[in-house]
Amino acid sequence: MHYLGLSHHLLALNFIIGSFGKKSAWSSAQVNVTDTDFDGVEVRVFEGPAKPEEPLNAALFIFTGEAGPWQAQNYGMEMARCQVEQRAECKPGGGGIRYYDELCTAMAEELNAVIVSIEYRLVPKVYFPEQIHDVVRATKYFMQPEVLQKYSVDPGRIGVSGDSAGGNLAAALGQQFSQDPNLKNKLKVQALIYPVLQALDFNTPSYQQNVNTPILPRYVMVKYWVDYFKGNYDFVQAMIVNNHTSLDVEEAAALRARLNWMSLLPESITKNYKPVVQATGNTRIVQEIPQLLDARAAPLIADQEVLQHLPKTYILTCEHDVLRDDGIMYAKRLESAGVEVTLDHFEDGFHGCMIFTSWPTNFSVGVRTRNSYIKWLDQNL
Numbered sequence: 001m002h003y004l005g006l007s008h009h010l011l012a013l014n015f016i017i018g019s020f021g022k023k024s025a026w027s028s029a030q031v032n033v034t035d036t037d038f039d040g041v042e043v044r045v046f047e048g049p050a051k052p053e054e055p056l057n058a059a060l061f062i063f064t065g066e067a068g069p070w071q072a073q074n075y076g077m078e079m080a081r082c083q084v085e086q087r088a089e090c091k092p093g094g095g096g097i098r099y100y101d102e103l104c105t106a107m108a109e110e111l112n113a114v115i116v117s118i119e120y121r122l123v124p125k126v127y128f129p130e131q132i133h134d135v136v137r138a139t140k141y142f143m144q145p146e147v148l149q150k151y152s153v154d155p156g157r158i159g160v161s162g163d164s165a166g167g168n169l170a171a172a173l174g175q176q177f178s179q180d181p182n183l184k185n186k187l188k189v190q191a192l193i194y195p196v197l198q199a200l201d202f203n204t205p206s207y208q209q210n211v212n213t214p215i216l217p218r219y220v221m222v223k224y225w226v227d228y229f230k231g232n233y234d235f236v237q238a239m240i241v242n243n244h245t246s247l248d249v250e251e252a253a254a255l256r257a258r259l260n261w262m263s264l265l266p267e268s269i270t271k272n273y274k275p276v277v278q279a280t281g282n283t284r285i286v287q288e289i290p291q292l293l294d295a296r297a298a299p300l301i302a303d304q305e306v307l308q309h310l311p312k313t314y315i316l317t318c319e320h321d322v323l324r325d326d327g328i329m330y331a332k333r334l335e336s337a338g339v340e341v342t343l344d345h346f347e348d349g350f351h352g353c354m355i356f357t358s359w360p361t362n363f364s365v366g367v368r369t370r371n372s373y374i375k376w377l378d379q380n381l
């Protein structure tokens with residue numbers, strides 16, 4: 001699958017384990033798992049051990065798909081899985097939830113919580129901003145008093161969380177809620193795991209440092225962005241050198257300042273890396289793909305007024321990840337807006353490491369990131 005370009009080999013490996021592996025490895029007598037839909041959006045609900053006398057916590061978990069809401073790879077994965085399982089009706093575009101069953105089960109059990117895993121629709125079924133609409137719709141549905149009551153959830157203890165592209169959607173959802181007077185203060189926390197937060201600068205120190213790092217090399221990340229917007233792949237090379245946000249692109253002028261990493265990142269991170277700012281680039285790119293500059297796609301560039309209403313925030317970053325600096329810069333901007341932020345950085349972490357917790361891809365950093373994340377939720381949700 002790796003060489004056919006359908007998936008990275010580690011993810012393909014996990015897929016094989018997931019298909020043939022024993023479900024009993026993660027299923028738990030303590031947790032009830034149900035597939036249903038919330039206002040038309042497919043979800044998988046993990047209910048932790050019920051204690052009638054006290055309500056549960058709740059977290060809505062937004063998974064990445066295998067690598068993004070963007071990725072057409074999921075299509076191939078789902079078709080292959082469907083054939084392996086000899087299902088009569090193949091439904092490509094969904095099915096990413098499986099990788100997160102183990103994580104969601106552990107969360108439900110350890111946090112004594114209801115975990116809702118939202119199976120938003122992926123590329124190529126739908127494109128931006130449909131993915132955001134899906135997660136917002138499912139979350140609003142869940143937050144209705146009668147639904148919370150049905151699941152015995154404490155309305156004051158609800159969080160939203162996601163990893164990678166799911167972290168992008170969780171951040172976008174947080175911002176949408178913070179701007180809506182009816183929804184403000186409804187989320188107690190947001191927890192973002194190596195989130196994708198901006199598409200304006202593909203030359204942050206972490207992008208430069210990890211340009212060819214496995215799981216998520218830079219060109220793959222840039223292609224995911226183009227996929228998400230149904231854009232033209234011909235722009236990828238130009239975007240890699242920041243030609244889409246060059247100084248002659250007027251639309252980007254005001255936004256560039258919001259991700260000026262020379263001021264947002266500490267020297268220990270910027271090291272000797274130099275900003276890549278082109279005097280002239282390609283003005284056609286943002287004309288054809290204006291979504292690149294949309295704060296719903298790039299939550300890092302949102303207005304300060306939007307940021308200041310966000311709930312307490314956890315951001316996990318990994319050293320070996322092009323997205324490291326997206327997360328660190330967002331933590332910095334949120335802090336400046338007065339939001340309480342925990343930045344949890346792993347020097348030996350790599351993109352996606354939290355789901356690599358079972359043999360043969362049982363990385364110790366997978367277990368450590370997972371434990372650290374669950375511990376934070378336990379203390380703050």
Ligand SMILES: *[C@@H]1O[C@H](CO)[C@@H](O)[C@H](O)[C@H]1NC(C)=O
Nearest residue numbers: 029030031032047048049050
């Ligand atoms: C799971 O659901 C069943 C059937 O509704 C119920 O009897 C059982 O108590 C539930 N278990 C937990 C851990 O909530």
Ligand SMILES: *[C@@H]1O[C@H](CO)[C@@H](O)[C@H](O)[C@H]1NC(C)=O
Nearest residue numbers: 237238241243278280281282
């Ligand atoms: C970036 O833009 C400049 C100016 O238009 C152009 O000369 C250069 O070839 C572009 N680079 C890429 C990789 O497209």
Ligand SMILES: *[C@@H]1O[C@H](CO)[C@@H](O)[C@H](O)[C@H]1NC(C)=O
Nearest residue numbers: 358359360361362363364365
């Ligand atoms: C992964 O699992 C194998 C088999 O259980 C074990 O021998 C190995 O030490 C584990 N590796 C890590 C990093 O936990």
